[in-house]
Amino acid sequence: AFAETTLRVVSLSPSLTELMYHLGRGEWLVGRSDACDYPAEAKAKPIAGKFADPHLEAIIGLRPDLVIANDLMNPGIIKTLDKVNIRVEVLPGETLEEYRACVVRLGELLSAKEAAAAEVARIDALLTQLPPPLPIKVLWVIWDAPPMVGGKNSLPDALIRLTGAENIAGNVDQPYFKCSFDWLLENQPDVIIWCTHDRDISEHRIWKQMRAIRENRVVSNIDPDIVLRPGPRLLGGVAFLRQQLAAMAKQMAVQ
Template structure:
């Protein structure tokens, strides 16, 4: 375990060497729900003075005023609040970051596509917010989780992750859902498609029938539908639906919970389908 932790902790020390010591009473604004969650996990919620309208967890964070939408700060509002630090995974208008920096506000931007990106944020915020001990504990928790899932057997077959059903949009290669699916132990049937998200034709799905469907759209696919009813995964109810999107599509501290839940649900629908098939055989 210490060998695995070594590179991460070493990276945190390098980050520390490049950063100034945090000022007393630092004021932080987050425009990322995942980063807001991390700030509070690190015990620095008292330093956050505002949030985006998408930052809805933990409950205590919702008492903070909003200073814009997800990845879209309201510039005048932010400047009036005079924060020391603004964090986000990305900004819709990159020019906003330039203006904030010109006004002496530190801006940290980085996408969070996998656990390595998340651990970068843990180390960065741990240093900037003077929460090094809490950050080290979070690093250990993530590394222990990764070691645990690495020991688990891979789940057989391949899954199709449906983001939306009309038009049909699925998760492809390099997407965040694909990473989550892979961590849960199953391969993405659209892994060879060179797009993170793509509009998918019915013909493509029929030519590449999945063993399991992860359904992020509302409801569930109807077995009586002229298309969905052609898929064995739908007819046999090997469909995982109703997952908490905040757990499986938000790259924050609770992602470990979401991955574990997804794996459990996949195993459940597969087992249920086998039991149903066995009962039907007995009744014949």
């Protein structure tokens, strides 16, 4: 880890930018990707390119001591930054377990071990204090046409399990998989989670054949950045999902 002095950090990942602020190191951020939009004060920082396509000259011009990115980072850019003696730390964060490891590592890198330990304790409480089971089957739809859903070992799968519900696609051995409409009709969920707010999932004729959509059991009133961006807000997202799914389970029990 670095010595406990102020560092100039460029973050190329929205979840890492959120985590920097959560660990009390937001003032060390000197540059970000265009997708790093939370918290609001991060938006005042200079942009160093797109999320998956950072701008090399912009990064070098910001004179960072450290660049942090997730594993979508272009390896060629890492090599080039290495040649000009700019350290890059790649921190995977696709799952809750990876996010936990990422918190520990970033706490070390940014001399923020106490704040990191507090966040790790929150994550561990979430992972160990499982709620009572919810007797409903849920499908997390990432995209509607062609249909893509959250399968085994995906972040949506983990979040559904943490609410106590069952992921109807949890036995499909792919984190994110494109499924046929036949598969959807054969595996009818009780509830659909849909976070892509600029599209109306019920418009497609096949989706209209899904019971959950016909009976208006769709959780769509949640910010996708809270539940699909592994970061400090994720724990609140799980609590919100649990509340929504529990209400729908209760409604189904009454019918």
